[in-house]
Amino acid sequence: MADRLIRIGIDTGGTFTDFACQYADGTWRRWKIPSTPDDPSRAIMAGFRELIPDLAPEQLELVHGTTVGTNAFLERKGARTVLITTKGFEDVLWIGRQARPELYNLDVRKPPEIIPRENVLGLDERMDSQGLSVKKITQEEIGRAERFCEERDAQSVAVCFLHAYANQVHEQQVANALSGRRHVSFSSGTLPEFREFERFSTTLINAYLGPVLGRYIDNLCSSLPGAGIFVQQSNGGCIPAEGAGTHAVHTLLSGPAGGVQAAWDLARDHGVQGIITLDMGGTSTDVSLCRGGLSYTRDYQIQGYPVAVPMLDIHTVGAGGGSVAWIDSGGLLRVGPQSAGADPGPVCYGRGGSLTVTDANLFLGRLIPDFFLAGRMKIYPERIRPKLEKLGLRLGLSAEEAALGILKLVNTNMTQAIRTVSLEKGHDPRKFALVCFGGAAGLHAADLAGELDVPRIIIPSMAGVFSAQGMAEADLVMDRSMAFICNNAGDRHSEIRAALSGLTEKMTEDMRESGLEPDMAVLEPAIDARYQGQSYELTIPWADDWPAIFEAEHRRLYGYSLPENVLEVTALRIRARICRKLSLGCGMNGEECIPDGGRGRIPDMTTKKGHMHLAQETVVMFEDGPSTVPLALRKDFAYGENRKGPVLIIDDFTTVLVPVGWTASAAENALVMERS
Known part of the structure; x- marks a missing residue:
């Protein structure tokens, strides 16, 4: 990796696109603009x-969290894809x-199929579970696939043969014949593990999204020639942009993953070992629980289709x-999951949108119109009341x-999401801190914490663009x-160690092919283990005393x-991690230094120097009626200063509402709220 002057994290959301820019001296700048869903690269x-008017791409190293792949899947706008499999197993994805x-539910509706x-196509070939060829694949069968x-004018191909995790020779033969003019994903390269449905589904989704994501990233690279471009992955790390199309399935949760990683880093700085993250943006809210470390899963599903790669x-x-x-x-009020998006957006945007949560917060006095989007976006609060009155009339409400x-x-809805990741998995939310970020989270944090008896809230100093900040600092x-079926494993340490050594060599080759230096990487070996007779495994770190760790x-x-x-x-795993974080960081109070010097300017919102005047107080509507609430600018908080609600x-x-019964204090890189 070349040394660059500027690192930028870019989080493309459904409503806003966020930028977090870190200079070589450790100072930060942040920016936010409306997204352009038709072409995210325009935003x-x-x-x-x-943000950087005198942009010099060769000075940039950017990490991009993108929803391009996710949106293409949800809207079924992926590549024209065919699936090549073993004869007799053509219906695996439909059987599930x-x-x-x-x-x-007596009216179950299956999710839309990925491909018709x-x-x-089923080919006449067969491997057994030990990787021995039962029926060799012939050139005639390969010709049929071609x-x-x-x-079908296929743009992409998924090759998924039975037991290919044990021997990839047949898959590799077909993949070699079909590659060149089209994208090819083969299961022994995408997910070389047993369980056919999960392997087939993951590989097909990778093939379906690969060309779409690949074209998008190629266009972005062309727009920024000379820049070092990386793509955020669902596992919290990033990879070089050149490999993003090949590993498209790894980007499905790339945006939310950046925020979770950054939240865990912040929690460790504050000495907190258990957090629940709440990322509330314009379109959705993402929740994750971290207890002593990041929580990973390989049981993720998107519209009922499993994606079995490691994800946060x-x-x-x-x-x-x-x-x-x-x-x-039935005449009941509902909120979501539909979103007004960036266009037309909420009613207050003045483009004829539908009533939204943002409109409700603005109407109730919890948002200050002159400071919306740092004062750069004009909004129209007067357009909200007629719409709310019309809605209220139908409900019999004011x-x-x-x-x-x-x-x-x-x-x-958000409280239930927190319960899903905590109480439903045996965790007591009262023993965790709530780390809230995203543009809207600060207005709802105290209500959510109060509902769940969470005693402490941490709001990062760059909460409005926190996921982008996490991306800027994301490790590679x-x-x-690899599948590794090993019975009586407690007595076969040497065999496991030898297999892990072979997997490490393959990882080293992957890193060199991606232009990375293996010597810079920290390797994290792990194994999937279970009791004989169980159906599912636990992933644990590899160590000589791994049986005790498993128990x-x-x-x-x-x-x-x-x-x-x-x-x-049942499986062996290797994670290679290369640290990208700078040793310098934000100031003690968590305020980013905002240099000028031709780098652009963020509006100064202080009452003494700014072009906007901040009133001393405002009226906020609560459940028990209106209340006069003091106003304060986050950047005016001195380190250690406390403000009672x-x-x-x-x-x-972002805007933070501190209600009665809570105290907010300025800590390092964060605002901490605790019950008074």
Whole structure:
């Protein structure tokens, strides 16, 4: 990696695109502009022109969190893809696991198929579970696959053979024949692990999204020639942009992952070992629980299709500032999951949008119009009341009651999301701190913490663009795995160690092919283990005493262990991590230094020097009626200063409501709220 003068994290959301810019001396700048969903790169280039007018791409190293792949999948706008599989297994994706997510729902509707059934071809070949060839693949069968792709004008191909995790020779032969003019993903390269449904689904999604993400990243690279460009992954790390199309399935949660990683780093700086993260943006809210470290999963599903690559364990709900308020067929008020997005946006944007959570907060006095988007975006609060009155008339409520009802419902949705990652997994939220970020989180943090009896809230100093900040500092991370079925594993340490050594060599080759220096990487080996007879595994760090580690983890999760039972290992894993963080950071009070000198300018919102005047107080509507609330600017807080609620704290891209019963104090790189 070349030394660059500027590092930038870019988080493209459904409503806003966030920028966090770190200079070589450790100082930060932040920026936020409306997203351009039709072409996300337009907002990125516009942001560059505003943030760094004298842009020199060769000075830049940027990490981009993108929703391009996720949106393409949800809207079924991926590449024309065919699936090549073993004869007799053409219907694996349609059969699935036969698990019913809603047991008593008599009107179950399957998610839309990724590709039509006629785009699946079965070839006459077969490997057994030990990797021995039962039926060799012939050139005639490979020719059938080539003609099949030509007939369907395939842009991408997924090759998924039975037991290819044990021997990839047949898959590799077909992939070599079909590559060149089209994108090819083969399961033994994407997910070389057993469980056919998960392997087939993950590989097909990778093939379906690869060309779309690849084109987008190529266009971005062309727009910034000479820049060092990386793409954020769902595991919290980033990879060089050149490999993003090949690993498209690893980017499905790339935006939220940056914020979770940054939140955990901040929590460790504050000596906190247990946090629940809450990232509330314009379109959705992302929640994750970290207990002693980041939480990962390989059980992620998108519209019912499993994606079995390592991801940060993040739960997403359609509850954001842009979530639309509507009345269902039964006459009940609902909020989300639909979002007004960036265009037309909320009613207050003045473009005829629908009523949203942002409108409700603005109407109730919790947002100050002159300071919206750091004072750069004109909004129209006077357009909200007529819409709220119309909504309230249908519900038998006043405009104020309707607005409060909107906030209560969106808070209920987010509270349930927090319960999903905590109480439903055996964690008591009262023992965790709530780390809140995203443009809208500060207005709802205290209500959520109060509902769940969470005693402490941490709001980062760059909360409005915190996910982008996490991306700017993200480590380079690469994951590799392999199936390794090993019975009586407790007595076969040397075999496991030798297999891990071979996997490490393959990881080293991957890193060199990506232009990375293996000597700079920290390797994190792990194994999947279980008791003989169990159906699912636990992933634990590899160590000589791994059986004891497994027993302890099993007891923690399930309340018991079976030390007399035989242990099995089913997979080996290696994670390579290269640190990118600078040794310098933000100032003691968490305020970023905002240099001028031709680098552009963020509006100064102080009452003495700024072009906008901040009133001393405002009226905020609460459940028990209106209340006069003092106003304060976040940047005016001195380190260690305390403010008792109620107070409305305004930052460039977020606003924090501190209600009665809470105290806010300025700590290092954060605002900490605790019960008074």
